[in-house]
Amino acid sequence: MCLAVPARIARIDAPGQGTASYMGSQVKVNLSLVPQARQGDWVIIHAGFAISVMDEKEARETLRLFKEMAAAFPDEAA
């Protein structure tokens, strides 16, 4: 039940309400819990509510770390 997904805010429709793009479709998202969120931000959505704004710098850092680890085992590359 704590399943939550990352999605990008496509637009802010009204105070506390927005539309997010998730896997190619547009979904309604309640933004009341993340007042700092802006259009274009990535958020974590759970049960129709954004509960967290993602940190793109940290996301890039994690990706870099994994690419580095993968590069150390080139024979296993996907």
Place this chain on the structure above:
Amino acid sequence: MKPLRDPAALKALLGDIGERARRLKRKPRLMEVCGTHTMALFRSGLTPMLAEAGVEMVSGPGCPVCITPNAVHEAAIAVVTGVEGVTLAAFGDMTRVPTRLGSLQTAVPARGSRLRIVYSPEEALDEARRAPDRPVVFYGAGFETTIPAIAYTVRQAAAEGLKNYAVLPALWLVPPALRAILEAKDVAVDGFIYPGHVSAVIGAGPYEFVAGEFGVPGAIAGFEPGDILLAIRSILDQALAGRPGVALEYSRAIGRDGNPVARALMAEVCEPFDAGWRGLGVIPASGLRLRDAYAGFDAGRRFGLGAATADGGTDPAGCRCGDVLRGVVRPEGCRLFGTRCRPDAPVGPCMVSYEGACLIHFKFGPERRGRG
């Protein structure tokens, strides 16, 4: 986030984990608190790979459908069968839990009443807005991840003067349950994988006592296979260094302080009480109920339901769900697992929920892979 599933990166991490596990004095046993982690571990096939690397995983209490005692499920059934002209809105999993009264799905609603499955608490609120003469009761169940959204609907209903909206709360707090598991000592846990999305709200602070008082390391993890392995490596590093803490291995999605706005909303609408959990019994300050200022929105008070308090209700005969939730018994250790209890005919809630250990083991477990 495809690189977080890259087989080469996962292999590198599993190598690190195996090397660290061998240096520990005994085989580490880690608890993944959250049912969504259990699902991620099984789906991705990591559980057997971790066993090979010398790490034993046990599932914890992180399934709201499962830990909600049958007394509460029965109260929800009493709403839809006993009150005429009501809409009971609930998350899908909550409607299939078997009780003495059947389940919400099998119960015959009172005249004019109906069950509505929702994905978001706001859909329940919208239903109340659309038909102000028709009572709508939202069976609001969840951990800290979901509680702010449920609290939002209550505050909003109050602000809009919506008198036909009420919540039947089944709201659970994770840290007190971890304390109960550690104090009961009936399962030795060498480390915790903390739930990423509960932590998005509460942050890292509320787990500090696990390291400080009990000396048990832990890490907050995301839900990709790579996230979980990073967290496990961090836990083993903490154990080896003799420096238990609360590592954050999900920093792209959450900060150490969690979401203060969400917490303020929870605190405004709800207050803690000593709640009874399936399997864990009554745990001090482990549940939330609506504050007196919002009493009019409490379905239990409005419809005079026996409050969801200490009485845990009756567990189905033979079901070991309670022990599974404490990590004491594996689903395969239940006599009914896979025989009388199956996803199409569940005996207990752990076989109902997509976060329930029994369902996940049945669908993805080693002996039964490919079934269902």
